[in-house]
Amino acid sequence: MHRRPTALSLAIAALACLVAAQVHAQTAAATAELNRSNYITQIKASAAYALGATGKGVTVAVLDTGLNNKHGEFAASGRLLTGSNFSGSGAATDTMDRQGHGSHVAGLIGASRNSIGMMGVAFEASLLPMKVLNDKGAGNTGMSDAALRAIAGRADIANMSLGGSQPGDTSAMKYAIGKGLLIVAAAGNDGLANPGWPARFARETWANNQIIAVGAVDSRNVIASFSNRAGDTAAWFVVAPGVGLTSSYLGTGYASMSGTSMATPVVSGAAALIKSRWKTLRADQVANILFVTATDLGAPGIDAVYGRGLINVEKAMQPVGNVTTTSWNGRTIKVLDSKINPSPALGGIWTLAKNSGLKVIAFDDYQRDFQADLGANVTKPQALSLDQMLAEHSGRLQVTEQVLADGSRFTLALQMPEVQPAAAPLPFLGRNSQQKLAAFGYVSRAKDDGLEQAFGLGLANQYFGLTGTATGEALRGISALANPYLGLVPNAAYAGGSLPLAGGLRLKAGVLSSGLKPAWQGQFGLLADSGRAEAAVVELQRQFTHTALSLSWSGTQERGAYLGTQSAGGLALAGQARTQAISFAAGWQLAPGWALGAQAAFGRTPGYLSADSLITGLSAQRTQSWSLGLAGANRWVDGDRLTLSLSQPMRAVSGQLQMNVVSGLDEFGMQQRSQRIASLVPTGREQLLELSYGRPYKLASGQPLWLDAVLALRSQPGHQADAPSEAALMLRAQGRF
Secondary structure, three states: OOOOHHHHHHHHHHHHHHHHHHHHHHHHHHHHHHHHHHHHOOOOOOOHHOOOOOOOOOOOEEEEEEOOOOOOOOOOOOOOOOOOOOOOOOOOOOOOOOOHHHHHHHHHHOOOOOOOOOOOOOOOOOOEEEEEOOOOEEEEHHHHHHHHHEEEEEOEEEOOOEEEEOOOOOOHHHHHHHHHOOEEEOOOOOOOOOOOHHHHHOOOOHOOOOOEEEEEEEOOOOEEOOOOOOOHHHEEEEEEEEEOEEEOEEEEEEEEOOHHHHHHHHHHHHHHHHHHOOOOOOHHHHHHHHHOOOOOOOOOOOEOOOOOOEEHHHOOOOOOOOOOEEEOOOOOOEEHOOEEEEEEEHOOHHHHHHHHOOEEEEEEOOOOHHHHHEHEEEOOOOOOOOOHHHHHHHEEEEEEEEEOOOOOOEEEEEEEEEEOOOOOOOOOHHHOOOOOEEEEEEEEOOOOOOOOEEEEEEOOOHHHHHHHHOHHHOOOOOOOHOOHHHOOOOOOOOEEEEEEEEHHHEEEEEEEEEEOOOHHHOOOHHHHHHEEEEEEEEEEEEEOEEEEEEEEEEEEEEOOOEEEEEEEEEEEEEEEEEEEEEEEEEEEEEEEEEEEEEEEEEEOOOOOEOOOOOOEOOEEEEEEEEEEEEEOOOOOOOOOEEEEEEEEEEEEEEEEEEEEEEEEEEEOOOEEEEEEEEEEOOOOOOOEEEEEEEEEEEEEOOOEEEEEEEEEEEEOOHHHHOOOOOEEEEEEEOOOO
């Protein structure tokens, strides 16, 4: 059934069309206004508008022929202040422009953004007209000096699109500069090598960097033929668009004019934008920001034609120099030096970073405040990669185990480097060997009293834990079954021993340390300086005919890391972390050549408080992990090996992070701080499934190879619930040629 439209629905539809048409017309008008104000695009002023900087709250005095206060760009703006007439003719408050120059200049500074005609660079700045030139455009330094004294303390910026060939008296300028006034002065239109006066005063020491000399360029950023050059005032000289600029004029009209007089108000407007965003800036700071952020033109660096170059508002609104913030105890922190690489155990930090929880207020060299997102300095969880899979599956390692004459076992892991190693080869490898010792382990034969000793480097997880039992030996190579808390001591050297107890139990104990000297690290290839850590472990094992059980306690102390998380600067965590953990593991020999293993571990790391970092503390962290592994050998051909594992990496199940950061400024520019507390429990649970198969193979030439394939599937990587699942496949053939 079809309903017939009612009169009301037709009226609503017509109104909607009318509104849409009006919006379109307004948008088109605004676009046309901006297009006629092409100097705004040329100096990239729209970047300031996007930050809310429009000139509001800043007063710009226009020392000129007056201002046409009847023009639509000014009349209804509410931004015209009562000025003064120093031109020598007319009433003291008669600032009406009857020549046109001053109105054109004022429009370029602050004409309204009203979708009509054109718009000023700082379209919400207050304008203070000071008539220092008569209706014929003539005047003298006495007139401008009187105006400078009058505006000192009333205006933030003085626009002086005027000048002469003689310097004149400087007392009024010195007085105004002493009162904190920024003076923007035209360089002159005589095509000379140096600016005219008063712009040329910018080079004087007493000017205190509070005078900006302005030259003109065309739409292609080429110096205008009429513009005076930077010359001996180059360090205080900038250029701006000054050829064919449209602006307000006499009556209700507009005019196109050229000259350094037109370029100067463009710079004054840019200065007003900066001042309106950061009202505590001094005049010399505003000028310096425009100087150091200008786009270089002409000869590289400060040159005698373009001086500093073309003003660039977009760059001027960005931080200059070091970007810093402060810790709770007042320590200065460089934002770019504040970094953190969370381990899976602290994946909640990445969640915090994604949700903009690490935004702070930071400051540049001019103490301007900016919002800095430290989340950009948080390392994203590593995706599955070939390098990672090679590392997990002994990319270029050759592992051999020898049983010595006395029954002791010696295990070697050798690395074949990409290039000949610089370190001298170990004696038992041979002088010409390209192999390099990566890890080793030694276990003595149990004596009559059942005692055994062990030591090694990089193979601690083959002695402690499930794979250190007779049943668990078949599960070696499944890295997921290793004790994750011993993994907090990377590439550890270890020493330990075991003794028998009643009831078939065996007690193991040992210590681990990653604090080897760099010389040893270089010799052992795979070892990297990743912070010093130590651990002590005590373990009870029980071996049955086809089953093994293991219960262990470990105490780990990290220096320079926190649960494997590396950090620095404002995001630095505690300098050391002590973790105690309990691990349960079991292994079963299901059938000849088949073994199954399971492991679960639970840890607790005490909290801490700190005043040197933006992260002022962590509560106690509770973590856990688990894994399952299946291994088969000699199933289809002699020497082949199949493994399957499913694991959850270490994950926080409780714990909070506390921050104390600068969150804003009050009306007086004083820093305001806030405290934030966030959970470190991540939103998801990563699970990693790995299937691998390897077998020996012999080429027709008799050359032996090892072929293997690894398939890895990972859900919720980094314990992030919204992270897409990952899959990776590695096919590899290894041989020695």
